[in-house]
Amino acid sequence: MKALINSVSRLGRGTIFLSKILAGIPQLFLRFQLVVQQVYSVGVQTLFITLIAGLFVGMVLALQLYYTLTTFGATDTLGMIVDLSLVRELGPVVAALLFAGRAGSALTAEIGLMKATEQLSGLEMMAVDPVHRIIAPRFLAGFISMPLLAAIFSAVGILGAYSVGVDLLGVDSGAFWSQIQAKVDFYDDVMNGIIKSVVFGFIVSWIAVFEGYDCIPTSEGVARATTRTVVHSSLAVLAMDFVLTAIMYQ
Amino acid sequence: MTQALIQIRNLHFSRGRSKIFDGIDMDIHAGRITAVMGPSGTGKTTLLKLIGGQLKPDAGEIMVDGLNVHQLKRADLYKLRQKMGMLFQSGALLTDLSVFENIAYPLREHTNLSDSLIRSMVLIKLQAVGLSSAHHLMPSELSGGMARRVALARAMALDPMMIMYDEPFTGQDPISLGVLVKLIRDTNNALKLTSIVVSHDVDETLSIADDVKIISQGKVVAAGTKEEIKHSDSPWVRQFIDGQADGPVPFHYPGDTIEQQLLQDIR
Ligand SMILES: Nc1ncnc2c1ncn2[C@@H]1O[C@H](COP(=O)(O)OP(=O)(O)OP(=O)(O)O)[C@@H](O)[C@H]1O
Numbered sequence: 001m002k003a004l005i006n007s008v009s010r011l012g013r014g015t016i017f018l019s020k021i022l023a024g025i026p027q028l029f030l031r032f033q034l035v036v037q038q039v040y041s042v043g044v045q046t047l048f049i050t051l052i053a054g055l056f057v058g059m060v061l062a063l064q065l066y067y068t069l070t071t072f073g074a075t076d077t078l079g080m081i082v083d084l085s086l087v088r089e090l091g092p093v094v095a096a097l098l099f100a101g102r103a104g105s106a107l108t109a110e111i112g113l114m115k116a117t118e119q120l121s122g123l124e125m126m127a128v129d130p131v132h133r134i135i136a137p138r139f140l141a142g143f144i145s146m147p148l149l150a151a152i153f154s155a156v157g158i159l160g161a162y163s164v165g166v167d168l169l170g171v172d173s174g175a176f177w178s179q180i181q182a183k184v185d186f187y188d189d190v191m192n193g194i195i196k197s198v199v200f201g202f203i204v205s206w207i208a209v210f211e212g213y214d215c216i217p218t219s220e221g222v223a224r225a226t227t228r229t230v231v232h233s234s235l236a237v238l239a240m241d242f243v244l245t246a247i248m249y250q
Numbered sequence: 251m252t253q254a255l256i257q258i259r260n261l262h263f264s265r266g267r268s269k270i271f272d273g274i275d276m277d278i279h280a281g282r283i284t285a286v287m288g289p290s291g292t293g294k295t296t297l298l299k300l301i302g303g304q305l306k307p308d309a310g311e312i313m314v315d316g317l318n319v320h321q322l323k324r325a326d327l328y329k330l331r332q333k334m335g336m337l338f339q340s341g342a343l344l345t346d347l348s349v350f351e352n353i354a355y356p357l358r359e360h361t362n363l364s365d366s367l368i369r370s371m372v373l374i375k376l377q378a379v380g381l382s383s384a385h386h387l388m389p390s391e392l393s394g395g396m397a398r399r400v401a402l403a404r405a406m407a408l409d410p411m412m413i414m415y416d417e418p419f420t421g422q423d424p425i426s427l428g429v430l431v432k433l434i435r436d437t438n439n440a441l442k443l444t445s446i447v448v449s450h451d452v453d454e455t456l457s458i459a460d461d462v463k464i465i466s467q468g469k470v471v472a473a474g475t476k477e478e479i480k481h482s483d484s485p486w487v488r489q490f491i492d493g494q495a496d497g498p499v500p501f502h503y504p505g506d507t508i509e510q511q512l513l514q515d516i517r
């Protein structure tokens with residue numbers, strides 16, 4: 001019972017906090033360099049693992065699918081199937097999970113430490129609202145970066161599948177690309193993937209900044225908040241993925 | 251005497267079940283240095299945060315410059331805070347900015363001064379705390395005492411009407427201590443500031459303070475000018491000023507005595 005009340009009150013605080021962040025976003029257009037700096041630091045943190053992970057996921061997909069498809073003599077469709085899986089599902093979801101683990105946890109730890117070392121209080125006493133100056137740019141940066149990272153993940157994944165499927169296993173290069181061109185729809189597939197990653201970026205960034213801002217300001221409190229960010233945002237991404245998929249492809 | 255700059259009336263505040271302030275009244279007068287002393291954990295930092303509007307009292311009111319801090323609208327509170335400098339006990343410097351940028355931060359936020367003007371102002375403030383050649387360092391490269399002096403320079407950056415110093419003397423060597431004491435005194439006189447100094451260092455604090463308040467167990471147990479406090483024969487004051495363990499001010503955190511706790515372990 002106590003746990004339930006606790007979760008409900010956290011959800012309430014989180015929502016109020018979100019509305020404060022959103023109220024602070026219009027001001028950010030005047031200080032857009034704050035957001036650009038954050039996009040840069042999120043990008044640096046996450047780009048490398050996104051590239052590596054995308055490459056391997058694409059390569060593994062190609063291998064797995066090739067053996068199955070050979071039994072049907074349909075290896076020409078390899079590129080198309082890989083592309084659909086990446087753009088619709090794996091790109092947004094896996095990139096969001098990586099983002100939660102790398103950038104989300106770093107975001108929570110950074111904000112939590114700023115709270116523990118009284119930097120946020122210090123800003124308040126300098127008559128600077130930390131939600132507007134510290135939190136909102138980080139939130140917006142996460143939100144902007146997520147679709148970009150998902151797109152990079154999918155693109156690299158397709159290249160990985162190409163190198164395995166075409167160069168290694170001998171699928172026809174022309175068929176690989178023409179099947180993609182013919183069967184992957186811009187609105188149904190690409191746009192829906194982008195919408196997913198925008199939603200995931202919103203959720204992960206929200207959870208990460210809220211956990212940091214709401215943490216108990218001690219080293220232990222920050223450590224716990226960081227763990228919670230990864231666990232909660234990963235679960236939220238997977239659950240939201242189900243909901244979105246159900247709505248989009250009914 | 252003129253109307254007090256800060257008037258605290260019947261202030262009540264508690265954290266969870268522990269009562270921190272149990273009806274405090276206090277006047278802090280403009281242009282003077284007021285020392286707030288008291289044992290560790292009595293709520294001196296809490297008092298400064300209440301004055302700055304970061305915490306809300308359970309009852310009572312705090313008037314600063316004629317405004318009730320806890321009934322102000324957000325925008326007005328922020329306007330008031332621009333006139334309040336605060337030196338945090340921990341320094342509270344922004345760790346991703348250099349010393350220079352930390353002090354420039356409030357100037358950049360609240361003024362439209364040109365870069366060259368900001369540069370000169372920051373360097374002057376740093377010069378005053380003896381750190382003008384440390385402007386390029388990051389906070390992580392500073393010692394605790396240096397960080398506190400940078401924080402002091404930042405608190406003074408906007409030339410506020412009042413500055414609250416939370417333990418400005420801790421961690422300072424005798425030379426910087428002397429400089430700081432003089433700096434607080436001189437800025438207070440030259441800029442007609444009002445200063446509140448929270449400290450345990452009885453000698454340093456008494457050497458610069460005009461007025462002294464001693465708080466203990468949620469009450470103001472003594473208040474008066476420096477001379478009155480020095481010559482007071484109240485047991486509270488004597489115990490605190492002379493540093494005796496026995497007296498009305500408890501040295502131990504309230505609760506079970508050690509005898510009771512040891513007996514519980516045996517049972
Ligand atoms: N965030 C908090 N949550 C709960 N209790 C707190 C919190 N901060 C302080 N306290 C309690 O409030 C009391 C007063 O704390 P405060 O920091 O104001 O003391 P202080 O007089 O500044 O002590 P010191 O001289 O050691 O700095 C302490 O007993 C502490 O246990």
Ligand SMILES: [Mg+2]
Pocket residue numbers: 294295296339416
């Ligand atoms: Mg304190």
